[in-house]
Amino acid sequence: MKSNKTTIHDISKALNIDSSTVSRALNNSPRVSEKTRKKIRQKALELGYQRNSLASNLRTNKTHTIGVIVPRISRNFFATVIAGIEETAYEAGYNVVICQSLESLERETKFMDTLLSNRVDGVLISISMETTSYEHLLAFKQHGGPIVFYDRPCHIENCTSVSIDDFQASYNATKHLIEQGCKHIAHFSGPQEIELYKNRKKGFITALEDHNLLYKEAYCFESGLSSNDGIEIAKKIVKLKQIDGIYSANDTAAISAMQYLKSKGIQIPNDIAVVGFNNDPISAVIEPGLTTVNQPDFEMGNIAATELIKQIQNKTANSEKDSIILSSELIVRNSSNK
């Protein structure tokens, strides 16, 4: 029940070997003979020694830990990104601590603060929807270590953002609908405070223009990410008469919209083509044949973590690249629609 308290000194005394040698042995320093190393490891095991990382980290001023701030782990996209982050961090010998901002700037700030005071080596963050000022980030950058943004880019000096080419993905999705013959396409859009949704909207509009189609404000539905937001959209969209296509750039709201429609027994007519952003198993269930824009989620985690670790290890601490842009894949399935 008592705390362990077996320290390197205990095993130092037991063996009549200096504690510094013990430390070296336990860290596999080449500067200790194989024989004494073995003796030491043996004794350590015997005494149930457990390294105190706090002390070690304090001394070396490194923690081999990276902090991850994520809006919400329950969103499938983020859960998968985190899986990707963990994979590469684990391989590189880094621990990962995950913090959920729940889209709150207050929580985000608090977490950055405790990450800083816990001396994590760097931070991966997808900023919250409320985040418009960046002091907490700058503070970490200045006193802490590198920051890499993922999914939601943020333009801070010497920080790189890993994100998806949302403009292009949106453009392609819209183009696909147009090529299917759609002329009146409704658009599910997300909160325009988030750059990514802005870019998706631009891609949509540009594709229309490039194909000489009119963009109509009335066909564009901006909403938040909650399920209620989706339901509101659903109510509006069923009233539109002329549409022959739907392009959803707001996966979360779209899902609850479809959920709502389904619960009311309303089906999207077969002659309406639908393309949706999608990394969620739910939409695959609702419409197995749906054409989707698949985001490189796991890969994004890998890449963001790799970049951060590179910056941690290059003492320069200056990011070479301002941003890394990934592209999404448009997956055309045997749609149950057109």
Place this chain on the structure above:
Amino acid sequence: MKSNKTTIHDISKALNIDSSTVSRALNNSPRVSEKTRKKIRQKALELGYQRNSLASNLRTNKTHTIGVIVPRISRNFFATVIAGIEETAYEAGYNVVICQSLESLERETKFMDTLLSNRVDGVLISISMETTSYEHLLAFKQHGGPIVFYDRPCHIENCTSVSIDDFQASYNATKHLIEQGCKHIAHFSGPQEIELYKNRKKGFITALEDHNLLYKEAYCFESGLSSNDGIEIAKKIVKLKQIDGIYSANDTAAISAMQYLKSKGIQIPNDIAVVGFNNDPISAVIEPGLTTVNQPDFEMGNIAATELIKQIQNKTANSEKDSIILSSELIVRNSSNK
């Protein structure tokens, strides 16, 4: 770009006040005058002081951090439990670090080890499917701190488990089907190495017996938790002719089973009643009318965290209760089936 390095000594020098007083002031010790406290806090802000938690934790041998080991954060049930854990931890002033075992004993062991060496104050864990030996847990318990199990109980001396009364929940679900007039009920079951699935099966069988119905092995499908497992079940279940009810105790596999059936255009006949364990939005989408057994997920997180924190703070470190059992709610909706 340089590390911060503002320490209590820096502000001590700047103010000509001893560092011990600075430390006290920053920790809101009552033993320092309001006046000097203010001066110190002011200076701290001015110099951009950031407490070094590593040093502080090393000194006090407490980290105010609890480790959470979870099989997989992307499973909705666990994501919600974690949300519950975070809520109460946050309120009690504890940080949370989340580790995914991915159902691997090796990973679980490694995480317990780093949690131990990072001196977290306690651990909340849902053991992996592979976990049959408990040395890594006992080691933490002995040298580290209290452990509380959630969802997947584990009987280790002086550890409490927070879990759901799966037997009763299963019993009620089955009873509900029987009361609807079902006589031939198929059963989706999970891996019997996990105690919880064993209990669910027992509940199912006992309910049948209590109502003088025969339990048939051929109607019981045990499977793992992967989506392939679900698909295998789906293939088998469509071949059964006589069934008039389905009770699914394995939500994950059941979801992919339904997904698979749906993609093949196969519908579960309307005269078959279905009850499923459910904390997943997907099943709500597939069958909005489904009668479900709803597990107290968020609440479980609250309760487990509360219990752990209590044990951390009671130096006794002996758990009073061996287990805390929560009950699930059977939610009967206007089923599209019976």
Place this chain on the structure above:
DNA sequence: CTGTTAGCGCATTCAG
């Protein structure tokens, strides 16, 4: 290859 010495940043005795 090993020992000596010193100190990371902080909190806590114990004196005043």
Place this chain on the structure above:
DNA sequence: CTGAATGCGCTAACAG
């Protein structure tokens, strides 16, 4: 109420 002294456990010079 404040200051002086000590050490948490470990690592990193620097000598030998």
